[in-house]
Amino acid sequence: MRKTTWMAGLIILALVLSLTGCGGEKKVEAPKFPTKPISIIVPYGAGGGTDAIARAMAKSAEPIFGQPVTIINKVGANGAVGMTDGVNAAADGYTVTAAAIETVLHPIMGNVKWKVDDYKSILMTNSDPISIAVRADSPYKTLAELIAVAKQKPESLKLATLAPGAITHLAGLSFQEKTGAKFTIMPFPSGGAAAITDLLGGHADAACITAAEMSQHVKAGKIRLLAILDGNRMKGFPNVPTAKEQGYDMAFSVWRGMTVPAKTPDAVVKVLHDGFKxxxxxxxxxxxxxxxDFGIRYDTGANFHTFMNNETKLLTPLLKQAGLIKKQQ
Known part of the structure; x- marks a missing residue:
């Protein structure tokens, strides 16, 4: 009888341990993610490169996550409004922000109270060189012709870029410095689509925007690319020379990726990374x-974050030179 009672006790003890774990506490499984729709904040208007890529990414990601992935365009202050909302979102992985180079530029200029490290990077997705373009019916057939007129008649030609401090704006300023030309720069804070619309409408003589964002108009015969601001020619436009080939050593690009608030759990970030990859x-x-003609450029979240911090170091002197860094109060 005693042996039977002893054996029964061991069986009960084993069952208890199997249910509670070796530490005597009930095992807690990590919550499943995602269990509801994921939102991607695009800090720019619909129709631009960041918006287009985010929408394509969301469409491909939905069956992977098993949940809807929706796009929310939050326009304002050249991306600062949407990016700030992204930083301040709940750190649960359900609000992702489409990061672009302004994620680095705004903190440098003092436009926002947050820094790059207030975000946690998921992954890098894309990089596109900036280009100089004109309408297809423009009298300027080459970069040299455009520069010559901008030198002879300073500020007579209008150059469309994004908002002051945006990378296309900095590229436009650098273009003037490198060439000695002088344009009237027209900034468009809402995104590249608005700048391209003005170029097509004849309100701007040239544009300093990524070639990818103008691709459909180039292929439709409405826009002519004069130069790629990169070290190499683009695969999609092999006949368009780089600025360096034409005597001007310039390289500017727009890059993009995905981020979440810094306090988002690593396990959730991994699920997001694996899904978006x-x-x-x-x-x-x-x-x-x-x-x-968008350039795919994958990198891990850790490497993307390091990349953004390196961009901060590289772009700070250029912004200082342009007088675009606010003085600390």
């Missing part, structure tokens, strides 16, 4: 990027 490998997403 698979989305980047989706043939439909790749076809979209190739058709739009």
């Amino acid at each position: 698979k989305a980047m490998e989706d043939p439909n997403f790749i076809a979209f990027m190739e058709k739009g």
Whole structure:
């Protein structure tokens, strides 16, 4: 009888331990993620490059996450409004922000109270060189012709860029400095789509925007690219020379990625990373990027974060030179 009672006690003890764990506490499984829709804040207007890529990414990511992935355009202050909302969002992984180079530029200029480290990077997705372009019916057939008129008649030609401090604006300023030309720079804070619309409408003589954002208009015969501001020619436009080939050593690009608030749990960030990486490998997403001449550039969240901090170091002197850094109060 005693042996039977002893054996029964061991069995009960084993069952208790299996249910509670070796530490005597009940095991707590990590919450499943995601269990509801994910939102991606795009800090720019619809139709621009960041918006287009985010929408294509969301479409490819939905079946991977098993949840809807929606786009929210929060326009204002050249991306600062949407980016600030992204930083201040709940750190639960359900609000992702489409990061662009302004994620680095705004903190340098003192436009926002947050820093790059207030975000946690998920992954890098894209990088596109900036270009100089004119309408297809423009009298300027080459970069040299455009520069010559801008030298002879300073500020007579209008150059469309994004808002002051945006990378395309800095590229425009550098373009003037390198060439000795002088344009009337027209900034468009809402995004590249508005700048391109003004170029097509004849309100601007030239534009300093990524070639990818103008790709459909170039292929439709409405816009002519004069130069790629990069070290190499673009795959989609092999006949367009770089600025360096034409005597001006310049390299400016627009890059993009995905971020979440810094306090988002690493386990959640990993799920987001793995899902968006698979989305980047989706043939439909790749076809979209190739058709739009967008450059796919994957990197891990850690490397993307390091990249953004390095960009901060590189761009700070250029912004100081342009007088775009606010004095600390």
